[in-house]
Amino acid sequence: MTLILSVLLIILGLAFFSYWRFTTRKQSGSKYPTSLPSLPFIGSLLFMRNHKLPHVFFNSLQEKYGSLYSLKMGPHYMVIVNNHQHAKEVLLKKGKIFAGRPRTITTDILTRNGKDIAFGNYSPSWKFHRKLVHSALSMFGKGSLAIQNIICREAASMVETLINFQDNPIDMAPELTRAVTNVVCSLCFNSSYKRGDPEFESMLLYSQGIVDTVAKDSLVDIFPWLKIFPNKELDMLKKCVNLRDQLLLKNFSEHKEACSSDEVNDLMAALLNAKLKNQQFQEVGLTDDYLLMTVGDIFGAGVETTTTVLKWAIAYLLHYPEVQKKIQEELDTKIGFERQPVLSDRKSLPYLEATISEVLRIRPVSPLLIPHVALEDSSIAEYTIPKGTRVIINLWSLHHDEKEWKSPDTFDPGRFIDEHGNHVYSPSPSYLPFGAGIRVCLGEALAKMELFLFLSWILQRFTLETTDGTLPDLEGKWGVVLQVKKYTVKVKLRKVWQSAGIRA
Ligand code: STR
Numbered sequence: 001m002t003l004i005l006s007v008l009l010i011i012l013g014l015a016f017f018s019y020w021r022f023t024t025r026k027q028s029g030s031k032y033p034t035s036l037p038s039l040p041f042i043g044s045l046l047f048m049r050n051h052k053l054p055h056v057f058f059n060s061l062q063e064k065y066g067s068l069y070s071l072k073m074g075p076h077y078m079v080i081v082n083n084h085q086h087a088k089e090v091l092l093k094k095g096k097i098f099a100g101r102p103r104t105i106t107t108d109i110l111t112r113n114g115k116d117i118a119f120g121n122y123s124p125s126w127k128f129h130r131k132l133v134h135s136a137l138s139m140f141g142k143g144s145l146a147i148q149n150i151i152c153r154e155a156a157s158m159v160e161t162l163i164n165f166q167d168n169p170i171d172m173a174p175e176l177t178r179a180v181t182n183v184v185c186s187l188c189f190n191s192s193y194k195r196g197d198p199e200f201e202s203m204l205l206y207s208q209g210i211v212d213t214v215a216k217d218s219l220v221d222i223f224p225w226l227k228i229f230p231n232k233e234l235d236m237l238k239k240c241v242n243l244r245d246q247l248l249l250k251n252f253s254e255h256k257e258a259c260s261s262d263e264v265n266d267l268m269a270a271l272l273n274a275k276l277k278n279q280q281f282q283e284v285g286l287t288d289d290y291l292l293m294t295v296g297d298i299f300g301a302g303v304e305t306t307t308t309v310l311k312w313a314i315a316y317l318l319h320y321p322e323v324q325k326k327i328q329e330e331l332d333t334k335i336g337f338e339r340q341p342v343l344s345d346r347k348s349l350p351y352l353e354a355t356i357s358e359v360l361r362i363r364p365v366s367p368l369l370i371p372h373v374a375l376e377d378s379s380i381a382e383y384t385i386p387k388g389t390r391v392i393i394n395l396w397s398l399h400h401d402e403k404e405w406k407s408p409d410t411f412d413p414g415r416f417i418d419e420h421g422n423h424v425y426s427p428s429p430s431y432l433p434f435g436a437g438i439r440v441c442l443g444e445a446l447a448k449m450e451l452f453l454f455l456s457w458i459l460q461r462f463t464l465e466t467t468d469g470t471l472p473d474l475e476g477k478w479g480v481v482l483q484v485k486k487y488t489v490k491v492k493l494r495k496v497w498q499s500a501g502i503r504a
Pocket residue numbers: 118206207210211214244296297298299300301304305365366369370480481
């Protein structure tokens with residue numbers, strides 16, 4: 001009994017101490033961002049109960065608290081950034097200061113305590129590792145010919161499969177995922193999956209399990225001590241991570257055996273070779289764990305992000321058939337039916353490129369990015385930001401800012417086309433679909449190549465229609481990536497393609 005009482009007293013004491021620190025901070029003369037109300041121990045959680053998705057809710061709070069405000073997620077002090085000026089100050093101007101990452105229970109499970117690039121904290125080994133991956137990735141990107149061949153091989157296999165599903169309502173997700181997965185598989189492990197491969201099916205399941213549970217501000221990430229209680233989500237995450245580790249380890253040991261030769265055909269071999277040759281690896285403490293977690297990151301990011309964007313793109317094309325028609329007209333006049341699209345066609349297909357840019361604007365893959373942490377005392381504009389603050393960049397607010405975008409909720413690829421009919425990177429500076437600065441996405445170039453080739457191959461051949469007029473939901477499902485809810489499509493071989501008499 002006395003034990004319980006003293007534990008309670010300690011908890012209460014700690015709660016009041018944190019409350020006191022939080023409130024005295026406001027009185028110390030520096031200017032802090034306006035804060036949501038906050039209670040001891042639970043912070044602002046009580047004031048954040050609502051039905052909106054987090055990025056939409058944080059966007060709407062601007063009306064009351066301004067574009068830069070703070071809140072307490074349980075014990076964690078957080079600042080929410082909602083405009084591009086502040087976002088660029090955090091990501092670019094003060095990139096190094098804000099390059100930290102919070103440690104959470106779920107990301108620790110996924111990344112063996114932060115030994116990866118996306119969720120790992122800023123450190124000398126992180127920097128070294130990121131550089132290494134960057135050069136390995138650009139080595140494969142050089143000339144892009146090898147990558148182009150891989151993507152086109154997968155696009156060809158996908159359209160071949162789709163022909164068999166013509167006119168029946170289908171969920172395109174598995175085929176899109178297999179195509180994207182095979183591109184990443186070829187890059188990482190120099191391997192690929194056939195339809196129905198059990199290893200691929202298992203990968204689909206574990207990847208979904210990870211996306212559903214990791215880094216989504218669940219209670220156990222806010223109050224880590226909750227992990228001592230039974231927790232179904234954590235059990236599922238651990239099971240999924242186990243399955244992923246088996247897959248990674250299998251490829252790792254196969255590569256280790258083959259590594260004696262100097263032939264480097266994939267990313268894993270490139271990292272292993274660098275490790276064997278480079279004494280620096282030992283100095284910065286990079287173990288096999290780091291290598292595995294990095295490949296896990298690239299694999300997971302490569303699959304989940306690109307597949308998600310393709311699903312969003314198709315969902316929007318179903319909602320806006322006139323956009324689909326315009327892309328097809330562009331494809332017909334610029335490419336025709338005698339050959340398939342290649343990367344060098346990107347310049348001559350500005351409307352398709354603009355459509356991809358617009359999809360990335362209206363439904364960013366990662367609407368709140370991954371939280372940043374201030375590594376030292378700093379500031380954003382005139383506001384003081386203490387060391388340890390978690391900074392959330394609300395990309396959703398940037399991409400839906402009415403001061404920057406005309407009718408931001410309307411899907412309009414035309415906004416990315418200039419008066420000469422060229423595709424522009426962005427008509428507004430309030431556009432960062434891949435983030436920016438030290439932690440900018442490593443896969444941007446690869447993602448853009450895949451999105452362009454897969455969409456152009458599909459639309460050259462097929463028209464996508466709704467199933468009995470049912471339109472896909474455009475709200476999305478919250479998680480570490482903003483997912484699309486499942487929907488079905490009718491895939492119709494285009495008349496002009498039928499009469500051209502060409503198949504593959
Ligand atoms: C998806 C599922 C998986 O198996 C592994 C990973 C690790 C890397 C994650 C990826 C996830 C989701 C998308 C992330 C990516 C790192 C960068 C990317 C979060 C959880 C984005 O920032 C969108």
